[in-house]
Each structure stands twice: as C-alpha cells, then as structure tokens.
Amino acid sequence: MRVLILGGDGYLGWPTAMYLSRRGHDVAVVDNYFRRRACIELNREPLVPVPNLHQRAALWEARSGFRVGVHIGDVCDYPFLRQIFREFQPEGVIHYAEQPAAPYSMMGHRQAIFTLTNNLVSTANVIYAVKETDINCHIVKLGTMGVYGTPNIDIEEGYLEVEHKGRKHTFLYPKTPGSLYHLTKAQDGDLLYFYCRMWGIRVTDLNQGPVYGIVTEESQQDERLYSIFNYDDIFGTVLNRFLVQAVAGVPLTVYGKGGQVRGYLNIKDTMACVELALLHPAAAGQYRVFNQFVETFSVNDLAARVQEAGRDLGLNVTIQNIPNPRLEAEEHYYNPAHTGLLALGLEPHYLNPAVLQAMLQLVQKYRGQIDEQLILPQVQW
Ligand code: USQ
Numbered sequence: 001m002r003v004l005i006l007g008g009d010g011y012l013g014w015p016t017a018m019y020l021s022r023r024g025h026d027v028a029v030v031d032n033y034f035r036r037r038a039c040i041e042l043n044r045e046p047l048v049p050v051p052n053l054h055q056r057a058a059l060w061e062a063r064s065g066f067r068v069g070v071h072i073g074d075v076c077d078y079p080f081l082r083q084i085f086r087e088f089q090p091e092g093v094i095h096y097a098e099q100p101a102a103p104y105s106m107m108g109h110r111q112a113i114f115t116l117t118n119n120l121v122s123t124a125n126v127i128y129a130v131k132e133t134d135i136n137c138h139i140v141k142l143g144t145m146g147v148y149g150t151p152n153i154d155i156e157e158g159y160l161e162v163e164h165k166g167r168k169h170t171f172l173y174p175k176t177p178g179s180l181y182h183l184t185k186a187q188d189g190d191l192l193y194f195y196c197r198m199w200g201i202r203v204t205d206l207n208q209g210p211v212y213g214i215v216t217e218e219s220q221q222d223e224r225l226y227s228i229f230n231y232d233d234i235f236g237t238v239l240n241r242f243l244v245q246a247v248a249g250v251p252l253t254v255y256g257k258g259g260q261v262r263g264y265l266n267i268k269d270t271m272a273c274v275e276l277a278l279l280h281p282a283a284a285g286q287y288r289v290f291n292q293f294v295e296t297f298s299v300n301d302l303a304a305r306v307q308e309a310g311r312d313l314g315l316n317v318t319i320q321n322i323p324n325p326r327l328e329a330e331e332h333y334y335n336p337a338h339t340g341l342l343a344l345g346l347e348p349h350y351l352n353p354a355v356l357q358a359m360l361q362l363v364q365k366y367r368g369q370i371d372e373q374l375i376l377p378q379v380q381w
C-alpha cells in the first residue's frame with residue numbers, strides 16, 4: 001500500500017515509517033521539524049540525539065534496503081501538501097502531524113494559538129487534499145484517549161447510544177478533554193466526522209493512550225534510528241519519564257495523589273495498530289473510532305512497578321507525590337472499552353518486569369546524558 005506519514009520525524013512517525021516500509025508498503029514521510037525546533041527552543045533535548053530525517057532514511061535504507069521518501073515542509077501549507085498527494089497518490093495517510101504535548105499547549109498564548117492552528121488547519125488540509133486528489137484515500141488520524149476525560153460511566157469506543165424520552169439515538173461519545181492539546185484532538189475528530197457525513201471520506205480515529213518505549217524491532221540495532229525520546233516535563237510521557245528518573249536516581253514524580261488512571265501501550269503496539277487500521281480501512285463515509293491502548297494503570301501503579309523493576313537491577317528507586325501541576329481528577333472511575341483493534345488481530349505487548357528492566361537497562365547506557373533540570377514540572381494549569 002502507498003502510505004503517506006505526516007509527522008514522520010516524531011516519536012511515533014519515524015518508527016512507523018520503518019515498520020511499514022519493512023512490511024512491503026511504499027512509504028513517504030512529511031515533517032516540518034516542529035518538535036526538534038521546540039526542543040531546542042525550550043532546552044528540552046531528547047535523551048539520545050537523532051539524525052535528521054534525510055540522514056535517518058539513508059541509514060535505514062543502507063541497513064534494510066527499504067526506501068522511505070522524505071519531504072520537509074508544513075502540512076499547514078496547503079499547496080505543498082496537495083502537491084505531495086498528487087505526486088505520491090497515497091492509498092492511506094497517517095496524520096501524526098499535530099502538536100502532541102498537553103503541557104506545551106498550556107504554556108501561554110503563543111503556544112495555545114500554535115496548537116489550535118496547527119492541529120486544526122493540518123487536519124482540514126488533509127481532508128481537502130484527500131477530497132481533491134482521491135476521495136478513497138483512507139485517513140488514519142492519531143487521536144487520544146484524553147478526549148473522553150474521566151467520566152463516571154464506562155467509556156465506549158467513539159460512540160454512545162442515548163435513550164431520551166423513550167427514543168434512541170447514537171452520538172459521538174461526549175468529550176471532556178483536560179488540556180487545550182486534548183481539546184484540539186476532540187475538535188479535529190469533529191471536523192473529520194463532519195466531512196465523513198458531507199463528502200463520504202473514510203476515516204479511522206485512533207484514540208491512543210500514553211505510549212512508552214524507546215526501540216522497536218527496526219531500530220534496536222542502531223541508536224541513530226531510535227525514536228525522539230523525551231523525558232522532560234513537556235514532551236515526555238509519564239512512564240518514559242519514570243524510567244529516566246529511576247536511572248538518574250531522583251524520586252519518581254507522581255503528580256498529586258497518583259490515582260489518575262490511563263490506558264497504556266508499548267510503542268511496538270502503536271505500529272501494529274496503525275497497520276491494522278490501514279489494512280482494514282473504514283468504509284466510505286465512515287468515521288471509525290478505536291480506543292488504542294492495551295492495559296490500564298494508575299500513576300501509583302506505574303511508579304510501584306518501576307520501583308520494583310529497578311530494585312532487581314540494583315537501583316534505589318524512590319517515589320515522591322508532588323503537587324499536581326495539572327487540573328485533573330486524581331481519583332476516579334475509569335473503564336474504557338478497547339475491543340476494535342483486538343478484533344482486527346492486535347497481539348498486545350504487556351508491561352511486565354522483563355519489559356521494564358530492558359527499558360531501564362537501555363536508559364542506563366545514556367545515564368551521562370540525563371539532564372536533571374528537565375525533570376520537575378514547570379508548566380501549570
Ligand atoms: N503524570 C505524573 N507524573 C509525571 C508525568 C505525568 O503523575 O511526571 C501524570 C499526569 O498528571 C497524567 C498522567 O500521568 O495524569 C499521564 O500524563 P502524560 O504526560 O503521560 O500524558 P498526557 O499529558 O495525557 O499526554 C500523553 C501524550 C499525548 C497523548 C496522551 C494520551 O503526550 O500526546 O495524547 O498521552 S492520554 O493521556 O490518554 O490522553
């Protein structure tokens with residue numbers, strides 16, 4: 001399949017490009033290097049330096065024989081994007097090209113407007129490019145479990161059947177996001193759903209939970225092919241941060257009471273989920289939603305697991321509850337459905353002590369590169 005990956009330089013974009021090319025798909029990536037620039041601007045460099053996209057594509061081709069086409073530019077620049085669609089004629093497009101960090105979106109006016117504009121205009125441009133070039137091109141958009149918030153009822157996969165005064169109707173599941181970033185993911189979903197109804201586009205929205213992990217099968221032989229791995233307070237996700245904190249010998253930063261439950265997955269499962277969605281496209285006019293995670297943990301659970309895994313490696317891991325920099329429920333009901341991707345054949349990687357230890361050992365190799373100044377949260381809302 002010809003697959004265009006937007007945001008191909010990111011934490012998920014680059015490993016997806018390698019994964020899909022290795023499975024015989026014809027892959028091209030687009031990126032404007034936003035994440036790299038933001039990391040430099042905010043002085044939050046990833047743990048392992050990453051060569052630029054052209055260099056990584058050349059390294060990957062030399063190692064594997066598989067070619068990934070590289071286009072540097074902005075998905076918000078419509079003529080640029082449309083031209084790539086015209087030339088490459090993708091059968092599937094993966095939209096990862098959004099500003100992905102909740103703390104970044106809450107830093108101030110400039111970051112808020114950037115997040116809003118980038119995330120919504122990029123999505124609208126993808127929709128128009130599909131409409132103008134091939135209405136059958138399947139859009140796979142990375143969403144987030146965070147659009148649902150933490151309601152006091154079960155979370156369904158995208159939709160909710162409501163009975164009201166004796167009549168029934170199925171609506172998109174109500175959204176209660178907890179950051180501006182998460183809100184834009186609710187809004188881009190609404191945009192896509194709207195154009196499914198108006199124009200009959202095909203869309204899969206992958207409502208993903210926080211991802212952990214550094215390497216995939218494709219990158220494990222060569223650190224220059226690793227994902228951009230952030231452990232800082234803005235771009236780092238919680239488990240990745242805990243791994244680095246454990247190795248650095250600083251207390252694990254549990255925000256507030258630590259009863260916040262989320263649905264987690266290994267980066268290897270993200271690759272598999274995206275390919276499954278591509279191989280089984282949504283129907284014309286269908287806005288299909290999958291909840292993309294494999295198991296739920298509270299922050300306290302995660303911290304305890306990292307502590308235990310660290311102990312077996314001789315690390316003295318301590319845990320500290322620090323004031324929560326975010327407005328979020330710290331104790332709540334959480335029972336989200338996640339059957340769609342399993343039904344398509346997903347074989348999950350679960351988080352167990354061996355997986356945690358392998359990740360800790362990998363981080364230990366880069367112990368000297370950890371900047372402890374990046375660990376405590378600095379953005380509050
Ligand atoms: N947390 C801590 N300590 C930390 C960092 C985070 O207790 O040092 C807590 C947070 O308060 C939150 C939970 O861990 O309750 C998850 O935080 P996170 O930073 O791992 O995840 P989040 O900001 O929600 O965003 C991340 C990705 C985002 C993705 C989202 C999925 O950055 O792109 O959409 O995970 S979800 O969380 O399901 O919305």
